[in-house]
Amino acid sequence: MRIFILFLLGLWGVSLHAQIPANTIGANPFGLKWQQINTDKVQVIFPEGNDIRAQRVANVAHYLWDHNNASIGDKMKKVTILLQNQTVVPNGFVTVGPFRSEFYLTPTPFNMATDWLDQLAIHEFRHVKQFGNSRRGLTSLARSIFGSWAWGGFTATALPRWFFEGDATVQETALTLSGRGRQPAFTMEQRALILDGIDYGYEKAAAGSLKDFVPNWYSLGYYMVGYGRTRFGEELWSGVVNDAVRYKGLFFPLSKSLKKRTGLGTREFYQAMRQDLESKWKSGAPGARALEESPIVNRFRKKTVVNYTNPRWLDDADLVVEKRGYDQLPMYYRLRPDGVEQKLTNSGVLLSAPESTLSQGNGRLVWAEYGFDLRRSNQTYSVIRTYDISTGSKRQLTSQSKYFSPAITERGDRIVAVEVTPNGTCSLVVIDPAGGEVIRQIPNPDVYFFQFPRWTSDGSAIVVIGQRNERQALYRIDPATGRMEAITPATPRQLNHPEVRGDNVYFAAGYTGVNQIYTVPLGGGAIRQITEDPIGAFQPAVSPNGRMLAYSAFRTNGFDILKEELDESTWRTVDVNAPEDRLPTYAEELARQEGGTIVPTVPDEKFPVRKFNKTSGLINVHSWLPQLDPPEVGASILSDNKFGTLSIDAGAYYNLNEEEWTFSSNLRYAELFPIITLGYSYQNRAARLINYRAESDSIVRFASYVEEWTENKLTAGVELPFNFSKGNAVHRLDLIARFDRFHVNPQGNVDNPDRGIDTLINVGPNNTPRFRDLYLEPLAETDLNAIDLRLRWRLFRRQAVQHLTPHWGIVTDTRYRATVGNDLFSGFNFVTRGDIYLPAFFPSHGFYLNAGYQKLDRLDNYRFSNFFIYPRGYGAIGADDIVRLSANYTLPLAYPDLAIGPLAFVKRIKLNGFIDYGQLNFENDIFSYGAELRFDVRFLRLLEVDFGVRYSYLRDAPYAPNGNQHQFDFLLISITE
Template identity: 30%
Template sequence: MTCKLRHIHFLIRNITLITLIFSYHSLNAQVFNSDQNPPSLKWSQINTENFQILYPTPFETEAQRMASVLENIISREAYSLNKKPRKISVILQNQGTTSNGFVQLGPRRSEFYTTPSQSFDYQDWLNSLAVHEMRHVVQFDKLTGKLNAPFFEKLALAVFGITLPPWFYEGDAVGTETALTHAGRGRIPEWALIMRTNTLSGKKFSYSKDFFNSYKDLTPGYYQLGFFMNTKLRRDFGTGITDSIMTRISKNPLRPYSFSNSVKKYTGLSTRQLHDSTISELGKLWYQQTEKTAPLDYPAINKRKSNTPEHYLLPAAIPGDKILALKQSKARTPAIVEIDSAGRERRVTDIGLQEVAWFSYSAGKLVWDESRFDPRFHQRSFNVINIFDMQTRRAKQLTHRTRMFAPTLSPDGKTIIAVDISYSNRISLKLMDAARGKEIRIYNSPENYMLQMPAFSPDGKTVVVVAVAKTGKALFELNLESGTFSPLFPFQLQEILRPVYAGRQILFKAHYNGIDNIYRFNPNDRQIYQLTSARFGAFNPSYDTISHKLILNTFSGRGYDIAALNYSDTSGQNISTIKNTFIDYAAPLYDQEGHSNVFDSIQHKTYPVKRYHELSNLFYFHSLVPVAEENQFFDDYNVGIEMQSDNKLNTLSFYSRYQYNNALRKSEYLTGFNYKRYFPIFSIDYINRPRLIYRRVNQAGKTVLSPVTWRENEIKAEVTFPFTLNRFNNNYSFGFKTGTSYTNRYGIENGMPSLLKTLEYPMHYQFYASRNNRRSSRDLAPRWGQNITLTYRNYPFENRVEGELFTLRSTFYFPGLASNHSFQAAFNYQHGDGNYVNTVDIPRVSGYSYLSPIGNTRNTLLLDYRLPLLYPDWEAGPLAFIKRIKGGVFADFENIGKGDAFSPRSYGAELRADMNLLRFYLPNFDVGGKVIFLNEKPRQNPIFEFMATYSF
């Protein structure tokens, strides 16, 4: 790298750092969940030496258990980083159906989403969350422990996110969860499936492509990449390498290239070299593993028409020699498709948002589960069951506001059984009528084991289901008549999924030989047999009762495929004769971390419980944040600093700011809050600021501009009623907001009669509504979408000022001529009079500042056609990784209906690229240029605009 290029790299990196710090209020709102729970929820707390545990009162049993767990594991979590973390709040969120967790600063807390998933590693879900998230707590304090509340938490969060790549801290946490337990994602072959397949298939992608992902190819993701790269560090350089790297960074976190320099200092490797050596070593190990397993090839039934990565999941045979599958693609949103014997496919029905891919077919019907938002309180969500009739081709939502997962149809299609999870994490199977969703019977899980993926027997009298305990997974069989659960084999450390009946035999996915394959359990001899020997893995078995074939998923570099093979009740190899060839890459970490399961020695105790009152915990001051605000009247910025408070339940956000108005060289003071506990959101803002206008006066027969200055107090208040919904393949939002303000002006110098000293309660009202299709990863916009906003402003309480303004903004999306193309039409209209007669409150045409005025703007019509051009995955050294190049053309119209010709005022084209800069995973940058032609006489030269936006 030349000296000049190093300087440019350093400059851009620091500009990015400054941008992130100045905009971290928006980053925090988008990266972490800032939603609310229903106001009726009552909260309690447990305080221990190291934790404050907040939880909904009905969740007390699990909260007490987690208090003991967290207290017992935190010292083991901190051992290899040599850092005891400070006390932190852990919030147990039980209202949602998403299985997740995070740690954040500003405010400092960790949140556990307590509903277990239908697919996770083979241990207790909350234990799995605890061992992963507590490692992040230690990481935060190790790197930024001196930057604390009440002033520096967001600075610490920004430094953490900017200094450490996500693959490093997430990979370290996955390595820790694997090393400290007998489970963990590092022990699951399917978790590394894409990375292993790419490596063995000769697709050795660059560090940047594996890290930043791709629109063109399947890449592993930074969790998987980070697990292997971190493990490589600790395998080769010992226990203390992670501690050494983070200690060096913490001493000077703003040192340019601090992370990569630290890795280089202690290992002699750049991050790119570390990636390449990791992949090289894994390739050799995985190749040796393949040689030992003697894999077979299973021809794909599905016929791929392009190189676009696509998954054909959960294949199931239906009459007519056809197969149903859930198709996921980078180019289209998920749908159930029908594939005939010639490989031709037909889209049957779209699928909405799912936590885990799932559907079930029987007797001409399909059922599947989908996530649903609570319209207002988004910490609460639901998992509902939908049903589709193949004959009438009509879909119906069968349940509402439920928490049911993995619904499965009985052989006659008349009943459905699904996993039900209560708000206190009580697990059961619920049997219901398939016509109306009416509950028939509930079967409580034995020992409250987590249950996954039930399936009916051919006669509909029994159900097989996966059970998850602290000691692993097992299969249980439920007798529907007696209601008794019987274990089929003991709990074991296997990722067992998707059990189905084949007669009285049971097929399922596991990894006894070290690679995911399909296995058969024989209830007569109580033995397990391996049926497949796939190169990369075999998954999602189903049994065709007509052809007596086993239908399953295999995997390739383009995604999950469908295969079929002959099946008999005597086929397969007994697992007692099979050698486990799993590449336990993290094995050296077990000794480094004590080589024992951290959950084996938990000492449980009962802690005192207190009520947690939201009103007495409204404020948590955590950060001073620099502010650079564009001055709306002058070509300059207001620069200042803001004190922020956000309480831990996300119900009150408060700020207080001082800023200096560079244009007027005077101080400004602002404060305000958002209160979000109840259905409406209340916002109040106060500002004290200087003002300046110029008036025309006659001096000695000449008209001159004379300055008028004053200060003013302004109080703004607004009430918002937001709604967000989702249903099948569509997202909906609508809402209403209204607000007013009061302004008092004082210290007026060189005043004029028309300048009011008070402006009392101007009103504004806004209604918005939208309906948009879900987008695939390649879509530039929704395929279909309708978005409308109506706004009305007036002065109902002010006799000295009159005027009103009505505006309509609308945007409509339509499919383009090819996949992922988008046509967008935005029509905007306004009508104002009185004090609003010159106000423009709608989007303008491109290049409007270069156009000659044609009177007041009444309406605009903005037409855009956008399309992806290339997916280059091109690396411009360390400066940028360009994932997609896209283009577009546009034509903008103004004041349609006025004049003789319907012609655009401006038109042109744009060329943009989606990229990651300087090896930052976030933000994502959209950079490009736009050429604008003005349609007026005399014709002017084209206008070139540079565009750069970022998103998180």
């Protein structure tokens, strides 16, 4: 038991769950004014002007505090919820360090019928309950002793990530009319695997793959949790969680508890779930057919997952499509009927397929992509970009905007887009495609959330999906008056991507268990189903002559573009209000267990609203981390305010061998544009120094020795982080300046023969004055001041999943440190490095060059820490000037997707060959050659680990460690969740 607890103490330090991101500070704009609702159950902090949304969140939290607890447990904990209204990224999370939740308020354009805020509150508050009910047994003990990070680490070690997200997805499904478990766009991924007869096994399903499509842990978790509840009862998982966080069964406690309660371990439970779904989905239910080969337009052979989406007709023959994959960033192609692909242009950061949109009018492509603020990570934008196919010119039409799903008229004279403002209002805006100015804002008095607007063929009206009161419908809007007319009945089913051709609207909808393409007259009337796709059809596009339909369809190797003739005789009329004939997904049984949708049931209590003081809770100690790394032991204390502006750490460490203490503390305050840093450290230092002294008129004493000293250092500095990222380019610049004041106390090893070399040099009679510039005082107890200036610049192209390095890019890091104001004791260090990334022979390969240079003076009687990266295999080499050049070629050897029991899942094996060159003092050359064999592994079902081994052959034996020209090193590159 003691060994196990020590193992856990080491593991939770790096195994923070996906729900626990790194604490980013200073993410919000400085000028926002904040308010709060603070009750005995929840604190909601929100920007001024968002009272209605804050009241709704508080009411949902209060309702869920008292209801729907049987399936998880009734151990509750008050939480702080921050409403973030400046970002356009639809998301939310709960973290424990410190314990809080953040809601990103801008909805996804591919929204369900339930209001985004309701769905988000239900989902995220389930995470709050999960963490609340994890405070039991060993996890509770760890939290009491070590604080929040131990709480999160022990919880994440006990409960796999698929349970966290699957259980929350189950709740959003059971407690609304349109949670993800009810949506064909969500269920199609697992269904495609089953209809294709693909069974990856539990280890791959839980770990994911860099080669094959594997549904994420939301999907896996929904079906695992849903199957358990429908097969073994509503309270199964509350019992499993209770056992797991207490660590009953020690290793893999969730699997042990499942085995005890169901007779099935995790792997067997997964297979039982798949068999259950297979029996449901292959028994004649809607869409439960074998996956047949259909003629597809894209003929390029897929070697990995590749998505072809967003088909747009250029004429009656050619299409423009969006193409992206595990080995390719998003790119727009001209796709001919024979499958020939012609590259047009690339996009920036898009929503994932099939959520993104593309519009074409008069030879101009229009889409929306993410834009970024210069400083604040929570300040993001959705900007409109255009591309002229005839001229090849691309431009950004808007900046610092929040426009979604833009669509251009067929004549190319106007663009319509959805605008979502920070205070939550949603409207349609008409934009001039020449200059990007807003021509008209269409009123929305009934407060609909609009999705996927499109112009009618003549540009006289707009067709859009309107969502309100857990219902969605198609509407026709007069852009001049804002008058809305319903085209289809309102339904909880998801509608998406309408397309207007002539007097008909074509659209995709999840009326049954499979997303299909439908059509309806522009003035309303009978809804007819066009496609009979076995998995899911999306994004319809009708040719200009009205004869051909193109659409994207999901497959297990990615979306394809399918094309078929429009033949009305094959269409069937559907009644969207008929009794449901839907694919079984556990949703109805889960809703029965939980009591169904709570959206109309949640009270509308008016809680008091008060100003929130951003300085309140500024010091918030939430964790302390032990360090057990003999001979050094110690601990650090962590403080982060929930508002995310101040982070403090302080630590004390004791070296058992040297019987010496080291202390350090750091403070980062990021409310203002510059990040202000303060620090203190007391540490033991050592460096090899050189000293010359005149012993007589002809004798010079030379000493090369290892000096040891203690150092008390106070630091103050500023950091200026700039984010110039745009399109596919990641572009960041960091300017850092620090001032250090430190007291040094050396041991005086210049006269210690055991600490180095001490010799006399005869320079000839009366010649010692000629060497006066070499005579420096040995380091003595004194106070020193120093400056530390640093510039980091990164400009590189984003990477696809299988890219090992960027296809192009430059990364530089330059740092200058020097003492100031002391003529007797001085030192300086200048170091710079740069990486250049270039295309390789294949997209997944990488070729990059490194260069580095360090300048110092070995005669300095104070030495700064050495951060130079020497040629691989060699240790630190004494030189005033050292240059390093390196060439690297890296490639994947295999994607084995190999499970080594529950211990490890090997995703990728990769090889890097290198040649390193170094030059010492512009005179002596050194070389090393070698290779690095690395592995990307999911370790213990918890951690993503990149590790490997390196072999280096050192050409120059005199500089090799211990003269050994063959060097082997273990590499641990990264550990993430």
